[in-house]
Amino acid sequence: MxxxxxxxxxxxxxxxxxxxxxxxxxxxxxxxxxxxxxxxxxxxxxxxxxxxxxxxxxxxxxxxxxxxxxxxxxxxxxxxxxLVVHHESAIYAHGEKDALGNPFKVSDDAFRKVCHESPDCATIDPQSAGFENLLSAYNLDEPSVxxxxxxxxxxxxxxxxxxxxxxxxxxxxxxxxxxxxxxxxxxxxxxxxxxxxxxxxxxxxxxxxxxxxxxVDIGITHQVCIALVYEDQHPQNKPLSFIVMDGWFPCVMPVIDSHEPVQKKYILTHGSHTILRSFDSHEKGLSFLKGLDDDIVSNKIRPECEREITRFWPKFLDRFHYQGWKGNVLAKLKTTSEFRxxxxxxxxxxxxxxxxxxxxxxxxxxxxxxxxxxxxxxxxxxxREFNGVRFTTTSAFHINSQEIGDKPKQGENHTSNLQTFAAIFAAS
Incomplete structure (x- = not known):
């Protein structure tokens, strides 16, 4: 073939x-x-x-x-x-309670095992690293793009x-x-x-x-998500990332959008505060996003996000200064396990x-x-197959299908319409 x-x-x-x-x-x-x-x-x-x-x-x-x-x-x-950018540190931390006061969704032991699925995972002491309200924290060799x-x-x-x-x-x-x-x-x-x-x-x-x-009966949601943009006042040779798990927790990630040797731009997102709404269509999400403005983000969303990040990283605002925000609409599967x-x-x-x-x-x-x-x-x-019947592409079914399917009309002068035997008996 x-x-x-x-x-x-x-x-x-x-x-x-x-x-x-x-x-x-x-x-x-x-x-x-x-x-x-x-x-x-x-x-x-x-x-x-x-x-x-x-x-x-x-x-x-x-x-x-x-x-x-x-x-x-x-x-x-x-x-x-x-396009791959390696980090000075990529910290995954396990929070005690999320923004809504809920406990973590997985146990500390389960989270430890998940982090250690990566052989390079190293356990760190949260307090020595300047963090609070964490059960545990791990540093992975996880890069950005x-x-x-x-x-x-x-x-x-x-x-x-x-x-x-x-x-x-x-x-x-x-x-x-x-x-x-x-x-x-x-x-x-x-x-x-x-x-x-x-x-x-x-x-x-x-x-x-x-x-x-x-x-599979999949569920789709179109989420309006924003990210708050910050500038690092004390940048290192390599960027860092910090995320608290597992629930409505904050996340800090570097924004590598240039070839500058030192990266200063970061975004702050949150498991609940920056996922603003979910819709059943992309168009509805875009319409909502267009209605957002700087006042809404600065006065309603930013304070909640900064309150959350400083709950775990008290000196975050000493190092990172707010610059603005950006948003988009993301299609996501609706699954209990957050399959992605x-x-x-x-x-x-x-x-x-x-x-x-x-x-x-x-x-x-x-x-x-x-x-x-x-x-x-x-x-x-x-x-070829048709309704469970298979035939070769060299067969008349395939090559001459149109001609085979073109049938004579009833009463047409055609051999298939002949009734010679019946006509003989009718004549006698």
């Missing part, structure tokens, strides 16, 4: 999944076009919030998520060493060298299946591809009633990607290769 050596592939969405998949498919010799509705790539969640390269402890209640993070991390670091202009510049160069055709400021209105081809309809024209990949972050262009077709890996599936020749963590782009691309192979196998297979 021989497949086409070179496919024409259209990818919608210029974030981490779209750009990584584009490069991987170009390595295999396929012709790739990438469509992005914004003026540049990495303008959405990937370019603003995709910071942490997880080793796993952020998800103490989902072993599957931890495993997927660790499995993809080494491959990711090997693939994109220019670059975002913003540094990320965009890197990928535009890579995509250009690879020969990926970029369509920027190009809004895709629909994806339509044309049998063995798929059509991308944009605001400036139509494009036909052998394979189309929807990497819009599960925000648009999904098949109707897709939830009813999936093998990516999901890929194909329907009617179009492959869809539900985003997980940044390093999960490695896994998503690998799964897409398998799905593409399956699409080609079905398209070019020497056996």
């Amino acid at each position: 021989r497949y086409p050596a070179q496919l024409k592939v259209g990818i919608v969405g210029g974030g981490w999944n779209g750009c990584h998949i584009a490069l991987e498919l170009r390595k295999q010799g396929h012709r790739v076009s990438l469509f992005e509705s914004k003026p540049d790539i990495f303008q959405g969640v990937s370019g603003n919030f995709g910071i942490r390269l997880h080793k796993g402890p952020h998800y103490p209640r989902s072993k599957a998520t931890r495993d997927s993070c660790r499995e993809a991390l080494d491959k990711f670091c090997e693939t994109y060493p220019e 670059a975002i913003g202009d540094r990320l965009r510049t890197f990928f535009k160069e890579k995509l250009g060298i690879a020969g990926v055709h970029l369509h920027l400021n190009c809004s895709v209105e629909k994806i339509e299946s044309l049998g063995q081809k798929s059509l991308i309809q944009t605001d400036d024209g139509q494009y036909t591809f052998d394979i189309v990949i929807n990497a819009t972050g599960y925000t648009s262009l999904l098949p109707q009633n897709i939830a009813e077709s999936l093998p 890996s990516s999901l890929t599936f194909e329907k009617e020749g179009v492959i869809h990607v539900f985003p997980g963590k940044v390093s999960n782009v490695i896994t998503a691309a690998e799964e897409i290769n398998v799905l593409i192979s399956d699409i080609l196998r079905r398209r070019y297979s020497s056996v």
Whole structure:
């Protein structure tokens, strides 16, 4: 069975999944076009919030998520060493009570075991490190990934060298299946591809009633999330990160958006205070986000977040000074364990990607290769199936199906309408 050596592939969405998949498919010799509705790539969640390269402890209640993070991390670091930023320290701490007075969701012993799933994990004394109200704390060799202009510049160069055709400021209105081809309809024209990949972050262009077709009844929520931006007044040679687990707790992460030797920009997020609302559609979330302003964030949200971070890191505000905020709408799975890996599936020749963590782009691309192979196998297979009946592509069922299905009308002068025997008896 021989497949086409070179496919024409259209990818919608210029974030981490779209750009990584584009490069991987170009390595295999396929012709790739990438469509992005914004003026540049990495303008959405990937370019603003995709910071942490997880080793796993952020998800103490989902072993599957931890495993997927660790499995993809080494491959990711090997693939994109220019974008990986190592830390002076990456501290995971276990809080006594969260912002709502709730106790932790996992025991201290369970959290310790989760952190020590990473061989490099080192136990630290919270008080000696300047922290309070913590049961325990651990330092891991967990890096960050670059975002913003540094990320965009890197990928535009890579995509250009690879020969990926970029369509920027190009809004895709629909994806339509044309049998063995798929059509991308944009605001400036139509494009036909052998394979189309929807990497819009599960925000648009999904098949109707897709939830009813999936093998698992998944729940999706679109969360309006913001991050408070701070400047480090005493930056070190390497950045740091600090997160308190497991519940409504604060998190401090570096923002690596340039090649400056010393990084000063950080964001502060919180498990409850910076996740502002959840909606059943991306559009509703964007509408809410547009209604936010500096007064609401500065007077209502910032005080709560700073009260929380100083509860665990009393001298945080002595070192970090507030600069502003940024926000976005994130599609998330609704699961008890906070499962956060990516999901890929194909329907009617179009492959869809539900985003997980940044390093999960490695896994998503690998799964897409398998799905593409399956699409080609079905398209070019020497056996066809219809309602459970199989027949070869060389059979008349396949080659002459239209002619076979074209039936004579009743009463038409046609041999199949002859009733010679009945006519003889009628005449006698």
